[in-house]
Amino acid sequence: MTDSGEMQAALEAVLFVASEPIPRGKLLEIFDEGEREAAGEALDTVVSRYGAEAGKGVLVEEVAGGFRLVTRPELHGYLRKFFEVTGRTKLSMAALETLAIVAYRQPVTGPEVQDYRGVNSSGVLKTLLERRLIKIAGRKQVVGKPFLYRTTREFLMHFGLESLEDLPPLEEIEDVFGAQQTPLELESL
Known part of the structure; x- marks a missing residue:
């Protein structure tokens, strides 16, 4: 059986490589059926660890019916400087x-x-x-x-x-x- 730390690491890795939000059920499908309850708890831990109040550079947010790993909005200025982007285009x-x-x-x-x-x-x-x-x-x-x-x-x-x-x-x-x-x-x- 996979331990909680490995489950958390696997969930973090999947969220890192995913290009769009992943529904909870789909995230848990990477684990064997007998491990999914423990995997759900591991996901809750990951969401808490990378929550808005965690003070990390990235956070896990729940949007559009799934979870995704994103950069903190207040750090976007640093990212723009890094990528030398002039700013995001705004809607008229x-x-x-x-x-x-x-x-x-x-x-x-x-x-x-x-x-x-x-x-x-x-x-x-x-x-x-x-x-x-x-x-x-x-x-x-x-x-x-x-x-x-x-x-x-x-x-x-x-x-x-x-x-x-x-x-x-x-x-x-x-x-x-x-x-x-x-x-x-x-x-x-």
């Missing part, structure tokens, strides 16, 4: 508005997004598709059969959300925008 206000509409109204069509925003949004939708924050989720069965858009797993990971239920209430979004009309005020939810 138009992209944020469009992303909010898709997130809160999904699935939503391009023409519906355009109606909410009051301007042509095809370029912004294309940008969000390229950044893999939204995806095409089929076609709406109406005249013209426009594409339906919804958010992706990358959207959840980028914003540190476990699921769409973790989105802040719409009232909080409206508070952030202050007196400005938010894109979602056009119709009550």
Whole structure:
């Protein structure tokens, strides 16, 4: 039987090499069936050891239905200097508005997004598709059969959300925008 220390080391190694969050059940599958309960405890220990309060350079976070090993956000300045990156690209206000509409109204069509925003949004939708924050989720069965858009797993990971239920209430979004009309005020939810 594998000891707890070896289980923890194996879990750390898998989290280190994984490119996206791994669900708990899938992580535990690397161990024999009889060891999975102990492996679950080992995973809890790893999550605690690399938690937000641990003060290490990396942390294990639970997002998008799984666990991943990431660098601490407050250390990103050092990483940018190391890699000589000028900074991460930010989303424009138009992209944020469009992303909010898709997130809160999904699935939503391009023409519906355009109606909410009051301007042509095809370029912004294309940008969000390229950044893999939204995806095409089929076609709406109406005249013209426009594409339906919804958010992706990358959207959840980028914003540190476990699921769409973790989105802040719409009232909080409206508070952030202050007196400005938010894109979602056009119709009550």
